[in-house]
Amino acid sequence: MSTATLDSLLERDAEVGALRAALDAARTGRGGVVIVRGPPGIGKSRLLAGAREIAEELHMRPLTARGAELERSFSFGIVRQLVAPVYLESERDERDGWFSGAAALAAPLFEPDALVDELDDPTYARLHGLYWLCANLSQHRPLLLAVDDAQWADESSLAFLGFLARRISELAALLVVAIRIPDEGDHALRELLGDAAAVTLAPAPLGDGAVAELVTAAVGSEADPAFAAACREVTGGNPFLVEELAREIAVERIQPGAGDAGRVRSLGPAGVRAVTLVRLARLPRAATRLARALAVLGDGSSLAEVGALASLDEGAAGQAAIALEAGAIVERRDGLGFVHPILRSAIYEDIPSVERAAGHAAAARLLREAGAPLDRVAAQVLLTDPSGEPWVVDALQEAATGALAIGDPASAGAYVRRALAEQPPEAVRAALLSDLGLAEARNGAAEALEHLEQAATASDLHVRVTATRRLAGLMNFNAEASGTVALLERAIDTMPPDHELTATLHAELVGAAYTSLACHERLAGWIAGLPVPEGVPQTQLELFAVAARAYDQAVVEGDPQSALELAVRVASSPVISTDPVVGVQALVLVVVVLIVAERLEEAEAACAGVLADARAQGSGLGVSAASAGRAVVRARRGDLPGAEADGLAALELRPDHNGTRGRALEALGSALLAGVDLGRPVEELEALAGQAVRDPDLPTYSQLLIAEGALLMSQERHGEALERFRACDRPEPLWGRDCPALVPWRSGAALALARLGEADSAQRLAAEEAELARRAGTPRALGVALRAQALARGGADRADLLERAVESLEGARAPLELARALLDLGSARRRAGARTEARALLERAHGLAAGCGAAALVARAAEEIRSSGARLKRAPAAGVEGLTPSERRVAELAAEGRSNREIAQALFLSEKTVETHLGSTYRKLGIRSRGKLPGALREPA
Numbered sequence: 001m002s003t004a005t006l007d008s009l010l011e012r013d014a015e016v017g018a019l020r021a022a023l024d025a026a027r028t029g030r031g032g033v034v035i036v037r038g039p040p041g042i043g044k045s046r047l048l049a050g051a052r053e054i055a056e057e058l059h060m061r062p063l064t065a066r067g068a069e070l071e072r073s074f075s076f077g078i079v080r081q082l083v084a085p086v087y088l089e090s091e092r093d094e095r096d097g098w099f100s101g102a103a104a105l106a107a108p109l110f111e112p113d114a115l116v117d118e119l120d121d122p123t124y125a126r127l128h129g130l131y132w133l134c135a136n137l138s139q140h141r142p143l144l145l146a147v148d149d150a151q152w153a154d155e156s157s158l159a160f161l162g163f164l165a166r167r168i169s170e171l172a173a174l175l176v177v178a179i180r181i182p183d184e185g186d187h188a189l190r191e192l193l194g195d196a197a198a199v200t201l202a203p204a205p206l207g208d209g210a211v212a213e214l215v216t217a218a219v220g221s222e223a224d225p226a227f228a229a230a231c232r233e234v235t236g237g238n239p240f241l242v243e244e245l246a247r248e249i250a251v252e253r254i255q256p257g258a259g260d261a262g263r264v265r266s267l268g269p270a271g272v273r274a275v276t277l278v279r280l281a282r283l284p285r286a287a288t289r290l291a292r293a294l295a296v297l298g299d300g301s302s303l304a305e306v307g308a309l310a311s312l313d314e315g316a317a318g319q320a321a322i323a324l325e326a327g328a329i330v331e332r333r334d335g336l337g338f339v340h341p342i343l344r345s346a347i348y349e350d351i352p353s354v355e356r357a358a359g360h361a362a363a364a365r366l367l368r369e370a371g372a373p374l375d376r377v378a379a380q381v382l383l384t385d386p387s388g389e390p391w392v393v394d395a396l397q398e399a400a401t402g403a404l405a406i407g408d409p410a411s412a413g414a415y416v417r418r419a420l421a422e423q424p425p426e427a428v429r430a431a432l433l434s435d436l437g438l439a440e441a442r443n444g445a446a447e448a449l450e451h452l453e454q455a456a457t458a459s460d461l462h463v464r465v466t467a468t469r470r471l472a473g474l475m476n477f478n479a480e481a482s483g484t485v486a487l488l489e490r491a492i493d494t495m496p497p498d499h500e501l502t503a504t505l506h507a508e509l510v511g512a513a514y515t516s517l518a519c520h521e522r523l524a525g526w527i528a529g530l531p532v533p534e535g536v537p538q539t540q541l542e543l544f545a546v547a548a549r550a551y552d553q554a555v556v557e558g559d560p561q562s563a564l565e566l567a568v569r570v571a572s573s574p575v576i577s578t579d580p581v582v583g584v585q586a587l588v589l590v591v592v593v594l595i596v597a598e599r600l601e602e603a604e605a606a607c608a609g610v611l612a613d614a615r616a617q618g619s620g621l622g623v624s625a626a627s628a629g630r631a632v633v634r635a636r637r638g639d640l641p642g643a644e645a646d647g648l649a650a651l652e653l654r655p656d657h658n659g660t661r662g663r664a665l666e667a668l669g670s671a672l673l674a675g676v677d678l679g680r681p682v683e684e685l686e687a688l689a690g691q692a693v694r695d696p697d698l699p700t701y702s703q704l705l706i707a708e709g710a711l712l713m714s715q716e717r718h719g720e721a722l723e724r725f726r727a728c729d730r731p732e733p734l735w736g737r738d739c740p741a742l743v744p745w746r747s748g749a750a751l752a753l754a755r756l757g758e759a760d761s762a763q764r765l766a767a768e769e770a771e772l773a774r775r776a777g778t779p780r781a782l783g784v785a786l787r788a789q790a791l792a793r794g795g796a797d798r799a800d801l802l803e804r805a806v807e808s809l810e811g812a813r814a815p816l817e818l819a820r821a822l823l824d825l826g827s828a829r830r831r832a833g834a835r836t837e838a839r840a841l842l843e844r845a846h847g848l849a850a851g852c853g854a855a856a857l858v859a860r861a862a863e864e865i866r867s868s869g870a871r872l873k874r875a876p877a878a879g880v881e882g883l884t885p886s887e888r889r890v891a892e893l894a895a896e897g898r899s900n901r902e903i904a905q906a907l908f909l910s911e912k913t914v915e916t917h918l919g920s921t922y923r924k925l926g927i928r929s930r931g932k933l934p935g936a937l938r939e940p941a
Contacts, residue, residue: 065146079156301336475487611627631666641883669700669704677852725748750789789801
């Protein structure tokens with residue numbers, strides 16, 4: 001079918017008008033989605049061609065793609081069709097611009113030389129990169145992305161189209177997708193079709209007038225209304241079928257008069273579809289062979305390839321192609337292609353099934369020998385019967401590796417399953433099962449566990465270790481830490497003791513131990529016996545051994561200051577940069593050590609470094625983990641808006657990424673603690689707490705308990721709060737029961753007990769915590785404990801203890817905790833009659849609390865100041881604490897001097913969303929000119 005002009009579209013004014021309106025909106029930056037739905041031949045392709053013409057009129061850049069049955073296994077096949085012309089036709093400098101920033105993450109799709117990372121799934125990074133590639137392109141020139149026959153699109157491309165559709169409203173781009181009904185494809189396509197914001201067009205069958213016009217054009221004489229009505233009845237008004245029928249009428253020299261209407265009706269719908277085969281039969285036999293070969297190879301194949309498969313020499317193939325073009329069966333566009341998929345289906349289905357399978361096998365061999373891309377070879381092999389040829393398994397395995405590397409686990413799984421059908425030798429079969437398990441794990445399939453378990457028993461050492469590590473990662477994600485440890489121990493028992501792969505499994509075992517209290521208890525003795533190397537760790541096992549030793553010294557042994565040297569060595573290891581996923585695991589332990597040692601600035605810097613790397617790599621998992629860690633640090637530094645923003649950012653990314661449950665609890669706990677002090681509504685905080693996965697085996701579960709205790713205390717539900725704090729009194733070493741810088745449960749319980757009138761118990765617990773903090777050399781934790789001890793006492797002792805708390809907190813750079821202690825001390829001094837001294841203490845507490853955004857504390861300090869007989873000298877610090885978490889995240893990066901585009905890419909937002917947040921931020925801060933944001937955003941008070 002030649003490209004339709006707008007003038008040739010019959011009875012489609014409403015659809016063309018809707019497309020024009022959507023394109024005009026997209027051109028001005030209001031992107032959208034249009035779905036064109038209908039049966040085969042109803043004119044969807046012509047509407048997309050019309051959309052392209054309109055886009056060109058509006059000086060938009062049209063990018064087009066078309067799904068094909070044979071290409072459903074091509075990894076990101078539709079995406080490559082859309083973007084490849086731009087990539088190939090642009091100059092190097094221009095191309096570098098398209099793929100700048102986060103869009104660079106999409107480059108491997110067009111230069112696929114990436115290797116599979118065993119532990120990291122690149123799928124989200126590819127989707128993120130593709131979105132920003134579209135954003136970069138649309139910034140230069142508005143885009144039309146038109147996808148025809150989307151029901152045959154590959155799964156990875158459909159995932160991107162859905163990803164783009166949810167974010168396209170703020171781009172200068174329109175996505176138009178045409179799909180057959182009732183065939184609506186898989187879940188990803190149904191999700192796209194269900195987009196409430198999409199405009200859906202459903203072209204109706206043609207009426208008698210339009211049918212008469214088409215028949216008249218084909219026959220050359222005016223069609224009688226009765227004849228046209230008969231044509232419409234037979235074809236159902238389907239434009240393509242009308243044209244096919246009209247072509248046959250012309251060939252048979254049937255006159256379009258009323259008297260011949262009966263001849264048309266006698267054909268029936270099946271007969272109309274059969275005219276393709278009739279027309280083909282009239283052509284030379286070589287044309288039939290070429291058409292059948294093209295049906296097997298698929299649209300876009302070269303004449304040389306199709307001719308070779310049809311066993312035709314160059315001259316015969318060329319003459320056959322000319323005949324097929326003259327018969328309106330085939331057209332030349334980027335190779336040979338059928339005029340319409342209906343024609344291809346008719347010819348393909350006419351080939352006997354045995355002959356079809358043999359044809360695909362021959363096509364696979366031909367393409368392989370010609371050096372065609374692996375996905376083309378593999379797509380043909382998928383449609384063949386097992387042959388036992390070794391090259392088949394090799395080709396499919398290589399194609400699966402490539403699909404995994406670029407983030408298409410669905411296609412990888414299909415290739416491996418077909419390779420297994422070849423009944424390969426046991427060693428090859430085990431490696432295939434390992435790859436299949438990895439693909440299924442990334443695709444969320446339940447069968448992954450079974451296939452990885454089978455591969456983990458392989459006789460080949462490398463295959464067994466690879467499968468074991470993959471299985472361990474999957475089990476850890478499913479919160480089966482105990483099973484992970486047992487699996488790794490069994491695997492280690494079968495390994496040569498000094499083999500380098502044994503060390504890899506030992507490293508996995510150490511990592512698993514720090515995700516589960518039960519596993520750590522089981523392995524604590526063995527971990528304690530691991531040699532800790534001098535200097536910077538050079539291997540994964542050395543890295544984890546040093547990180548584990550640092551964690552144990554800080555948290556279990558209560559000696560965080562000695563652990564600092566080990567933490568520095570971990571952070572300096574080259575393993576962190578060569579294996580980013582392993583590096584994040586190790587740095588999580590390092591951050592805990594820095595928190596426990598109260599080296600909070602260094603801890604925040606470490607989190608920021610991981611965050612920057614994760615954003616550059618498009619790793620949502622890394623961003624989530626680093627944000628969760630930084631939320632903990634910021635909460636302790638008194639940066640409440642920052643802690644809330646980071647905690648919520650980590651939680652917001654969780655639905656899109658396979659993050660760890662432990663990090664989610666960490667993020668949630670910090671967001672809750674910050675929310676309590678920021679004065680967020682109780683209902684909002686309770687809903688947030690309801691998101692928690694309650695797993696007491698997770699070491700970070702304590703963070704949730706502490707936060708829930710604080711929330712209950714704010715509601716004066718002291719008995720329930722006490723239960724939460726006392727639930728932290730657990731003996732497991734990894735829990736940190738005796739590490740007040742990490743789990744300050746005693747001071748929380750002491751405050752609850754004091755409110756319940758149990759002063760003796762409260763004082764005892766607070767004193768215990770103070771002593772533990774004193775031994776650890778952690779002034780912030782000591783100040784918190786001393787304040788709790790003071791509030792459990794009365795009389796002169798209370799003021800003395802509060803003075804000691806203030807003194808300890810002064811040097812700890814803990815503005816929020818210092819504000820609490822100053823407020824309590826000022827209140828005590830006011831009650832003792834020392835009003836002048838009290839006012840100074842209270843005013844300072846008020847200023848610190850305001851700087852932290854602690855609304856409840858600010859209100860209490862203001863009331864105390866008024867009770868002292870003084871007026872507030874200044875209003876609370878305005879603006880910063882009033883920013884929403886999203887505004888805070890955006891403002892922080894803007895304060896670093898980043899552009900709106902860089903901020904959007906780093907935070908997985910759109911540029912318009914960033915601009916909206918910045919506009920709101922400047923208004924709240926009272927800043928009229930768009931200069932640098934206040935230092936308060938970069939550095940807590």
